[in-house]
Amino acid sequence: MYQYDDDNRRIVRERVAQFRDQVRRRLDGALSEEEFRPLRLQNGLYLQRHAYMLRVAIPYGILSTTQLRQLALIARRWDRDYGHFTTRQNIQYNWPKLEDVPDILDALADVEMHAIQTSGNCIRNTTSDPFAGVARDEVADPRPVCELIRQWSTFHPEFAYLPRKFKIAVTGAENDRAAIAAHDIGIRLVRNDEGRVGAAVYAGGGLGRTPVLATLVNGFVELTDLLSYIEAILRVYNLSGDRKNKYKARIKILVKTMGADAFRAAVEEEFTAIRQGALQLDTTELDRMATFFAPPTWTTGLPPLDPASLPDDERPRFERWLQRNTHDHRAEGYRIVSISLKSPERPPGDATSAQMDLLADLADEFSLGEVRVTHEQNLVLPHVEEHRLPDLWRALDQHALATPNIGTLTDMICCPGLDFCALANAGSISVARSITDRFDNLDYLYDLGELQLKISGCINACGHHHVGHIGILGINKNDEEWYQIMLGGSATDDASLGRIIGPAVPREKVPDVLEAILHTYVQQREGEERFLDTYRRLGAKPFKEAAYADHP
Amino acid sequence: MRIIRDLEIVEDNRTRVPDDQPLPDGPVLVSLDRWRQDRDTLRERGDVGVYLSPEEDTHDLLDDLQDLPAIAFELPKFADGRPYSRARLLRERHEYDGELRAFGDVLRDQLLYLHRCGFNAFEVRADKDLDDALRGLRDFTVALQPASAPPPFGADV
């Protein structure tokens, strides 16, 4: 992974010193809360329902075990012994004290981490494919590009006060695991006819109140030009994005108002003007960045996995986990392992300090010291020797980290909702919990197959409900929590936005409605069809009828 | 009035003149409208600069850059990022080398970014301490991306 150079180390420390001073000025009254707010936001510090919340960047979702242990230590020393992994591959602490935050930032800097630009109207942490560098379907490794973007965007002086927040995602694989269509800028690495790697650049995607899928701006930008191209997009947006109405301020609205062609023309004009400038990269720089992400030395000639060696009472559970929670690896004899943070015991995405420490130990023992965070709020051990999977599984299972539900209904994305978020209408976590309780039969879950359930506690859509195969949105009706159900969304290559199927339902009805919808799917599916495909074939009608059968 | 110019606190007498007031002697800043209307006479004075609201583009000034000793951008809310882009364009694309001034909600914690985007003069908000504001320019001594200017106080200073 990337190692900080002197400038990176220095700038992160300087940031801590700057923020320490800002906190001091806030506490002694020299800064008003109004003045302090945008400053703390640029350090990922929100004021939540009960306390401050600190969001720490995990650049493109990659963690060393040293970093993961430090995250555990922070949770233990300054928070309530757990952290929450988010859909943007970050981690959030829900209970830090304002006066402790500078020390937390120092502890992060010790392991080359920070909370820079994890909120505020600036360029946020870049996200990527959690299987980068190990996926079989990879065209090119997205991580060097992500790191270039991270450095370019860190304290970019021109783009600290954009009309709204700005999120960039990069994928280098055929299957998009980074949801690029749902981002302000989405980048897909592609090969041109000559076999050269470049970037297809999309812009104007985003969820929230007005969900929009991103538009292709340029099908092939040379990697040497990529930073200039992104800077051109940001400049057009910074100058022309709406600043009067916060709900119209995202770049998606600008692309819509200008029209894709006019937007593209404006970007290309700006790009042409700066293309030969200081941001142009040369191939030496690209190569140098790539060396940080060179593949580790994978062992060859490893013994095969032999599930028959497991005792009879363990084997079925192991095989279930093997099937659901592990994935093909580029190298022979290895698998990628997903760790589900969706166990019935904890809210989706939460991990305790003890779990983080344990995973760090296991990653050292089984995965070349590397951990990834996924956009589905799970963790990944990217390099596990196949024949050692039974040992790993046993260790995980003992700590409730082997829930074999990756990609199924209960592997849901869920925002913090009423439990923490000041904007929430609904307790998304408790709804998630009622669903997990209802669908606790693993055979049934597997039978339902691949299913993405996404839950947001309000229209801001942090739980990405628009792009769930099934999306659930909490709304407020006469001071009661109600839930809208939408079907047919997807965030991957076949990206689409879900549609509301009917009137909102009260909270206690949500599991029943889901059950009815899924029952209809099981009855109507053809062959191996996924829920999403059945829905696309049949439309909303049969699902709607089933969902509202007992209260017309 | 005391302002920060070229990294120092200095006495400055360039006044911003509202449209309904006559122009005094000495260096002044006029609105874009006034400049458009009286361009020829104002240009002859040689000491007239222009101030712009965040809504106003610099487009109409591009032909006059060599006649303008100063261009001032209002930051009515410091979280409005447009002047940052406009300043960079003036410096880098149009090679403007006169004074670029920020006024309005100009605070310590934005000074370094403004400087890096090409601003060299700051009318710090009246209730704030100038020495304290000047310290903001030292917050970072390195930068991870090119812009109009590097941090003014480098790592070895």
Ligand code: SF4
């Ligand atoms: S979707 Fe709404 S309730 Fe959920 S975290 Fe986002 S703002 Fe809060």
